[in-house]
Each structure stands twice: as C-alpha cells, then as structure tokens.
Amino acid sequence: MEHPLNIYNTLTRKKEPFVPLHEPFVGMYVCGPTVYGDAHLGHARPAITFDLLFRYLSHLGYKVRYVRNITDVGHLENDADEGEDKIAKKARLEQLEPMEVVQYYLNRYHNAMEALNVLPPSIEPHASGHIIEQIELVKQILDNGFAYESEGSIYFDVEKYNKTHHYGKLSGRNIDELLNTTRALDGQEEKRNSVDFALWKCAAPEHIMRWPSPWSNGFPGWHCECTAMGRKYLGEQFDIHGGGMDLIFPHHECEIAQAVASQGKDAVRYWMHNNMITINGQKMGKSLGNFITLDQFFQGAHESLQQAYSPMTIRFFILQAHYRSTVDFSNEALQASEKGLARLMEATANLDKLIPSATSSIDVKGLRAKCYEAMNDDLNSPIVISYLFDATRGINSVLAGQATISGEDLEELKSVFHLFLFDILGLKEETAGTENNNEAYEKAIDMLLSLRMQAKANKDWVTADKIRNELTALGFVIKDTKEGFEWKLNK
The missing domain is CATH 1.10.730 (Isoleucyl-tRNA Synthetase; Domain 1)
Incomplete structure (x- = not known):
C-alpha cells in the first residue's frame, strides 16, 4: 500500500508521512467526553475531526481500531488534583447515582453524534470499567521509582522523571523552570512539588465514587485512564492519539510520562490535536x-x-x-x-x-x-x-x-x-420533517407551477404572472427550463 497521507505530529511539530506500525492495521485513540452535561459545539469539533480521519483511513484501505473513551470518574474540577469529581458533584446536586448521571448524558451525547453523522468508534471504554487496569499501571510506575505515596494517595514524581526523560516535550513547556518557581509548598501539602499529578487519590469520607486499592479506598487520577485503556485495546505502542489542543497540557503530557515511566518507552507515534471553537x-x-x-x-x-x-x-x-x-x-x-x-x-x-x-x-x-x-x-x-x-x-x-x-x-x-x-466528509441530505420539507408541500408547489405552465400555454398571462409573483414574494426562486420548471425556497 502506498502512503500518500501526511499528518501534522504535535510531538515533532511538523507534517510527517503516515506509516502505521502494523500495516494495514491502525490503532487510533481519541479522548472522549466527560459526561456530566450536554455536549456543546466544542465537543463537536474533535468528534467530527477524528471522524474525518477515521473515514479517510478506512477509505484508504486501513483496518482501523478506533478507541474513544468515556470519562466517568476521576476528572476533578481543576487540573491541580483539587476540588470535587465533576460527575460526583452533579450526582450530589441532582440527588442521583453517579452512573445515572453518566448514562443520561451519554445517551444524549450519542444522539448528538448520530445527528452529526459521526460514526461510532470501534470500542468506547469507560474509565470506571477499567479500575483494575489503572491500579496495575500505578503499581508499575511505583515499582519503577517514578511515583510516591502520600496519605493514601499516589503522585507522579515529575522532578525525578525529568532527570532521565523529558517532561514537557509535547507541550514545549520548561519544566525545570516551573519546578524552581513552585518548590516552596505548604507543610500540609501532600505533593512534593505542585507540578506532580495524582495517579490515585484517597477518597474523602463524603466522596461517592471509590474503589479498594493497595493504598486506600479511592479513585484513579484523570490522566491514568487513557494510558491504561490505550494499552489494553491498542497495545504498548500504537499509531495515533488525538484530542483537542486544550488537552496537550497537562493531560497528554501526563499520558506520555505515565507510558514511559511504566513500560520504558513512548506509547504513541503520532499526536494529533484539533484547535478550539471560540x-x-x-x-x-x-x-x-x-x-x-x-x-x-x-x-x-x-x-x-x-x-x-x-x-x-x-x-x-x-x-x-x-x-x-x-x-x-x-x-x-x-x-x-x-x-x-x-x-x-x-x-x-x-x-x-x-x-x-x-x-x-x-x-x-x-x-x-x-x-x-x-x-x-x-x-x-x-x-x-x-x-x-x-x-x-x-x-x-x-x-x-x-x-x-x-x-x-x-x-x-x-x-x-x-x-x-x-x-x-460525512455530509448527508437532511429532511427536517416540517411542512417546508414534506412530500405534500413539494407536491403542492409542483401543482401550482403546473397550473402556471398550463396558463402560459393558454396565453393566460395574468394567471401565470400572478402565480409566479406570489410564489416569488414568499421566497421561492422559479426557473423555466426546456423540460418545464425548477424551483427552490431561498433561506
């Protein structure tokens, strides 16, 4: 198979010929939504972007395994591992089970994706369904010396990792400078450095979503899910990882560090990111x-x-x-x-x-x-x-x-x-189901224009002009052709 496709790799900051690891198979992982509210226009862009890629790779003859995750646990209110779990907060406010919130908004997300003609992924794994895999990932990172325990929580040691690897290579951030400016921390702080990120969080007594682990009853950090599920379904190395540019730091930067710290090598070959809707x-x-x-x-x-x-x-x-x-x-x-x-x-x-x-x-x-x-x-x-x-x-x-x-x-x-x-491109004809688009409506316009043609044939110009003028006033564009007529409604 020829390889004409060139894609921009965020990691190398240049366009590169796309050559999969195991042609004709392509492993593609895309970050899906955190389902605690209705999908908005910003969610549509990555879905449509990677649907376009999925469609084109499939058209070129590749056998694509497209994994798009659902985040239903561990995504806290900010990126500093603080605040409440977004789904747990929604469940508390609405007096629902967390998975009730997840299912409700996931159904609505799927309906929106279907309306946009976004093809379903090959696999759509949930973070809450892969707690075991995430615990195993944390164990590997601990065993390799790149994480530490603090009060029942496990944190990734960014400073230690950065001594032998490059934390910041995807986003281009200077982590050495960041470490030097944030070293002074409150004595009660669990983290050694504020840039360290949670791999496992010990659950507070009021926290709804929790699982047993070797360290505490708690829940995985947000960044773990994609590393663990990508590896499970696509292997230790796969071709493409995608998402919005807002995920480059910290989420995808943390994913790279987790993969290297756990298995000793990068997992992803091509990082692709769509820009924002503003x-x-x-x-x-x-x-x-x-x-x-x-x-x-x-x-x-x-x-x-x-x-x-x-x-x-x-x-x-x-x-x-x-x-x-x-x-x-x-x-x-x-x-x-x-x-x-x-x-x-x-x-x-x-x-x-x-x-x-x-x-x-x-x-x-x-x-x-x-x-x-x-x-x-x-x-x-x-x-x-x-x-x-x-x-x-x-x-x-x-x-x-x-x-x-x-x-x-x-x-x-x-x-x-x-x-x-x-x-x-995945576009399709739409029928709105309103009177402006139904069959009876179209037949009525055709009948009026047929009457106009008959009037013209009988040289009844007054009737012919009256039909045309009144339809034009209503927004119709009428065109006489050799075969008869054509019409459309101007919006």
Whole structure:
C-alpha cells in the first residue's frame, strides 16, 4: 500500500508521512467526553475531526481500531488534583447515582453524534470499567521509582522523571523552570512539588465514587485512564492519539510520562490535536460558561442564536476550516455555511438532471486527484470543499445550457461528489420533517407551477404572472427550463 497521507505530529511539530506500525492495521485513540452535561459545539469539533480521519483511513484501505473513551470518574474540577469529581458533584446536586448521571448524558451525547453523522468508534471504554487496569499501571510506575505515596494517595514524581526523560516535550513547556518557581509548598501539602499529578487519590469520607486499592479506598487520577485503556485495546505502542489542543497540557503530557515511566518507552507515534471553537475570541467551554449545547443549535433555543441550525450545517461549518485552525462562532458564519451546504447539495441533485453530450466543454478530469491531494495534505477539508464548489459552477453551466458534459465525465463527477461529499466528509441530505420539507408541500408547489405552465400555454398571462409573483414574494426562486420548471425556497 502506498502512503500518500501526511499528518501534522504535535510531538515533532511538523507534517510527517503516515506509516502505521502494523500495516494495514491502525490503532487510533481519541479522548472522549466527560459526561456530566450536554455536549456543546466544542465537543463537536474533535468528534467530527477524528471522524474525518477515521473515514479517510478506512477509505484508504486501513483496518482501523478506533478507541474513544468515556470519562466517568476521576476528572476533578481543576487540573491541580483539587476540588470535587465533576460527575460526583452533579450526582450530589441532582440527588442521583453517579452512573445515572453518566448514562443520561451519554445517551444524549450519542444522539448528538448520530445527528452529526459521526460514526461510532470501534470500542468506547469507560474509565470506571477499567479500575483494575489503572491500579496495575500505578503499581508499575511505583515499582519503577517514578511515583510516591502520600496519605493514601499516589503522585507522579515529575522532578525525578525529568532527570532521565523529558517532561514537557509535547507541550514545549520548561519544566525545570516551573519546578524552581513552585518548590516552596505548604507543610500540609501532600505533593512534593505542585507540578506532580495524582495517579490515585484517597477518597474523602463524603466522596461517592471509590474503589479498594493497595493504598486506600479511592479513585484513579484523570490522566491514568487513557494510558491504561490505550494499552489494553491498542497495545504498548500504537499509531495515533488525538484530542483537542486544550488537552496537550497537562493531560497528554501526563499520558506520555505515565507510558514511559511504566513500560520504558513512548506509547504513541503520532499526536494529533484539533484547535478550539471560540466565541468572540474566547474558548467555548463549560468551565467558562459561554457554551451553546448542540441541542440548542439544532432547536435555535439560545439567546445568541438567530435561528436553528441543522446538524449538517454544524458539521459543514466545522469542516470548512482546517482542523488545526481556530473557528470563531457567529450567526453570520453559520448562515453562510448553511447556504454553502445547500448549494453543494443542490449541485449533487442536479447531476441527475444533466443530459450527457458527445463531448465535454467543462474540465472534469483532475478533480478526483486534487481532492485526494488536499486530503493527503493533513486532512485539508476546506480545500476539498473549494474544489467541489468549483465543480458546482460547471454543473450549473451545463444545467443552464451554457456548457456540455460527456457521459463518461458525468459519471466521474457523480462518483467524486458521492465519495468526497458523503463518504469522506460525512455530509448527508437532511429532511427536517416540517411542512417546508414534506412530500405534500413539494407536491403542492409542483401543482401550482403546473397550473402556471398550463396558463402560459393558454396565453393566460395574468394567471401565470400572478402565480409566479406570489410564489416569488414568499421566497421561492422559479426557473423555466426546456423540460418545464425548477424551483427552490431561498433561506
């Protein structure tokens, strides 16, 4: 198999040819959500980004084992191993079992992912279902001398690890400088250094979620789950680890340290990170209170939204930017995405209306190769979309009788649009189920326009103009063609 795909490796800070460890098998691990609230637009971006990668790798012929974890224990309110477990806090406030909270929001997350046409992963392991594996990981790190016990909790010794390895190589942080500036700690502090992170936390009496361990009744640190579950399902070394850029430090930095400290070598070959979605230049997230849930987008039920936006509009909006670029939310940008998507879908439908000629006056050859070239250049989805827009102009020219297309070129165009628009970009036709989209509504418009054609044939221009003018006033665009008529509703 050829290896045309180049991906940006956060670890080396450059694009590299993708060559899997065990071709044609690819092991891919992506950090999934902490399920204590509804998924928002910021959650959609990594899901769609790595769905694009999953789809493309599968299309290239790789057998991909895609693992996306569910964090349902150990993620405390801040990254300093302090505060309450996010899920336990939600359970306490709502007087529910923690797993009741998890199941409720996980069901809603799955529904949102299905609406966005995000394919399910091969394996979706829960942190709470892999406590044994995480305890074994902690034991290995302790045995190798890179962790210490303090009051029933186990902490990773960053200073000791950094003497023989490089803690900070993923994020580019200077840990020596950080250690020197944070060495003075309160005498009651459990950690030797504030940069040390928890591998196992001794549970306070009021803590709901706890398990027995050799050190205390407690729970694993947040960073352990991905290292333990990645190893269990993908082996000691695997190809790709992905997630949002906000996870680079400390989460993914800690994962690297845990893997090296436990097994003596790195686990991941390619680290990939999508950039953030922002609102007015600020990261969208639950902790900042500036998020809009996906359900609110789908229903238009938020004060910042001028209208509802369909799942495919959201997906298209995200794919229109390269995954490593920041995307800033605005109604104007989403409305532009809605119109752009409608244009591509209309062009796809119009391909079935084209009548082939003996020769082509539009250039179809090379479109497939250009789309592949863009995808192979670190999944450059916006460039693929731009090529499809270019092809749309040709389709419209043929439809208007201003250009011709051969049967062979028409079939090629249909194939390329179906492959890249639907199979790889993961877009699909949507039916909203409202009166504006149901079959009876479309038949009624067709009937009115058929009456207009009949009126024109009878030279009843008053009736014909009345039908056209009133439909136009309602927002319809009507076009007379050789075969009869076409119409669409302008949004």
